[in-house]
Amino acid sequence: xxxxxxxxxxxxxxxxxxxxxxxxxxxxxxxxxxxxxxxxxxxxxxxxxxxxxxxxxxxxxxxxxxxxxxxxxxxxxxxxxxxxxxxxxxxxxxxxxxxxxxxxxxxxxxxxxxxxxxxxxx
Amino acid sequence: xxxxxxxxxxxxxxxxxxxxxxxxxxxxxxxxxxxxxxxxxxxxxxxxxxxxxxxxxxxxxxxxxxxxxxxxxxxxxxxxxxxxxxxxxxxxxxxxxxxxxxxxxxxxxxxxxxxxxxxxxxxxxxxxxxxxxxxxxxxxxxxxxxxxxxxxxxxxxxxxxxxxxxxxxxxxxxxxxxxxxxxxxxxxxxxxxxxxxxxxxxxxxxxxxxxxxxxxxxxxxxxxxxxxxxxxxxxxxxxxxxx
Numbered sequence: 001x002x003x004x005x006x007x008x009x010x011x012x013x014x015x016x017x018x019x020x021x022x023x024x025x026x027x028x029x030x031x032x033x034x035x036x037x038x039x040x041x042x043x044x045x046x047x048x049x050x051x052x053x054x055x056x057x058x059x060x061x062x063x064x065x066x067x068x069x070x071x072x073x074x075x076x077x078x079x080x081x082x083x084x085x086x087x088x089x090x091x092x093x094x095x096x097x098x099x100x101x102x103x104x105x106x107x108x109x110x111x112x113x114x115x116x117x118x119x120x121x122x
Numbered sequence: 123x124x125x126x127x128x129x130x131x132x133x134x135x136x137x138x139x140x141x142x143x144x145x146x147x148x149x150x151x152x153x154x155x156x157x158x159x160x161x162x163x164x165x166x167x168x169x170x171x172x173x174x175x176x177x178x179x180x181x182x183x184x185x186x187x188x189x190x191x192x193x194x195x196x197x198x199x200x201x202x203x204x205x206x207x208x209x210x211x212x213x214x215x216x217x218x219x220x221x222x223x224x225x226x227x228x229x230x231x232x233x234x235x236x237x238x239x240x241x242x243x244x245x246x247x248x249x250x251x252x253x254x255x256x257x258x259x260x261x262x263x264x265x266x267x268x269x270x271x272x273x274x275x276x277x278x279x280x281x282x283x284x285x286x287x288x289x290x291x292x293x294x295x296x297x298x299x300x301x302x303x304x305x306x307x308x309x310x311x312x313x314x315x316x317x318x319x320x321x322x323x324x325x326x327x328x329x330x331x332x333x334x335x336x337x338x339x340x341x342x343x344x345x346x347x348x349x350x351x352x353x354x355x356x357x358x359x360x361x362x363x364x365x
Contacts, residue, residue, distance in 0.1 A: 095188060098185060098188055099184070099196045101185060102184045103200060106181065106182045106200070
């Protein structure tokens with residue numbers, strides 16, 4: 001029968017596999033894989049040693065579900081925010097490259113036209 | 123020194139020939155740059171054909187649709203790269219703007235030392251022609267009040283895409299320019315950072331082709347995004363006059 005510990009172990013194993021799969025295909029950079037590997041390890045560790053979670057919860061006074069939800073939402077917020085910042089950074093670079101490409105292409109066309117005119121004169 | 127007219131064009135194959143024909147009477151010191159913003163129709167081909175017979179017309183093709191802000195900024199970057207232009211004028215490709223307004227815009231910049239001169243539909247002497255829909259006019263008035271309140275500069279048509287930028291403004295825009303719906307935000311930036319901003323009465327027409335990018339739910343997003351951008355800019359440090 002499925003219990004929370006088993007679910008966490010399964011989740012950890014799936015997270016490990018998914019992360020490894022995407023890194024192997026070079027669709028996820030190792031830089032970002034680190035965070036997800038840590039998450040997968042935590043899930044697995046908690047699945048194997050559920051007492052660790054109980055002790056941690058007692059230590060942090062997370063004895064009621066709403067507090068756990070709050071912590072989970074905070075973690076999700078941090079991850080999502082980091083993704084938004086990274087996206088913005090990449091967007092700026094993509095825009096710059098797009099503009100540079102367009103301007104270079106225009107310059108190339110202009111030079112080709114001048115070259116054609118030059119050849120026609122000769 | 124020459125001046126550059128930047129014409130961002132996204133799916134404007136119908137309107138582009140007419141708009142460009144309207145600019146034919148301008149003096150020789152005006153160059154025109156059509157920025158084809160990754161159009162899905164034949165805008166690029168039409169622009170190339172038009173440029174082939176007119177040496178003062180240039181065409182830049184953005185490989186993907188990147189939005190009005192990126193397209194206009196490409197024009198400012200083109201001007202910065204060429205280094206032969208004094209004023210850069212933004213002019214819509216959809217036929218809304220009147221070519222007769224271009225020279226007065228430049229003259230006002232010259233006469234009054236303006237860094238940014240906006241063509242306004244709503245100045246008392248210009249209340250003819252297309253005045254936009256009533257809902258949009260409410261939005262425009264809101265932005266005008268917001269900019270006035272936060273910068274102390276009175277403007278009447280902050281969303282107008284017909285504008286002339288002097289070197290201090292466009293050299294900064296070539297480096298940093300808002301991505302989408304850039305007009306009110308860039309105007310606010312100029313007003314707040316001590317650049318001289320003015321308006322000239324102009325007559326505008328209904329668009330001759332294509333479709334507006336601001337409709338239905340986008341209008342709500344537009345209002346929210348631009349308001350937030352102006353408020354965020356208000357809490358940034360001033361860049362001062364040493365630009």
